Amino acid sequence: MRVALLLPGLLLSLGLFAGCSKDAPAPTPTPTPEAAQAPAEPKTENTTPKTLEKKQYGAPITEAKTTALTELLSEPAKYNGQTLRTEGVVTAVCKSMGCWMEIGDSKGTAHIKMAGHSFFVPKEASGHRAVVQGKMLGAADEGGSCGAKDGCRDEHEKESGKVAKLEFEATGVEFID
DSSP states (O other), rough: OHHHHHHHHHHHHHHHHHHSSSSOOOOOOOOOOOHHHSSSOOOOOOOOOOOOOOOOSSSSOOOSSOOOOOHHHOOHHHHTTTTEEEEEEEEEEOTTSEEEEEEEETTTEEEEEEGGGGGOOOOOOSSSSEEEEEEEEEBBBBBBBSOOOGHHHHHHHHHHSOOOOOEEEEEEEEEEE
16 A cells, blocks of 8 residues: 555656756646636736728718718707718727617717617727718617617616717718728
């Protein structure tokens, strides 16, 4: 019984001495479970948005005139129900499937729904500049810009930290950066 207990220790000792030989290659360390669970070094936040593989989603943008987001924000009733083109920087995107996004500038934001879920934008589109064509749905309701039926009210408020001021139903989105 003692031999059975001593044999693994003896073999281990011989292996350690052989590993110290100048001629033998250095042993590769085997990660321990503790090392595998250790937290990685903190990552520095990269402000450069990820490159998007595709730039056009949904129908092509055919409207020639761009209506500034600031203009839409200042007079939403004037544009309610109209099909138009606007642009802004993407500030938030649905992390579930890309079925909505928000674009904004220093004056405010617009909540963009993809028309009838007929297309989706990349979940990593935040930070990119987007041109959007679609129907202006008007000012957002006071409870939030996304109805309960969409299942995204809480998600987009958490993502962006604020409630969008306008609602827009996009038929096409193009990323221009």
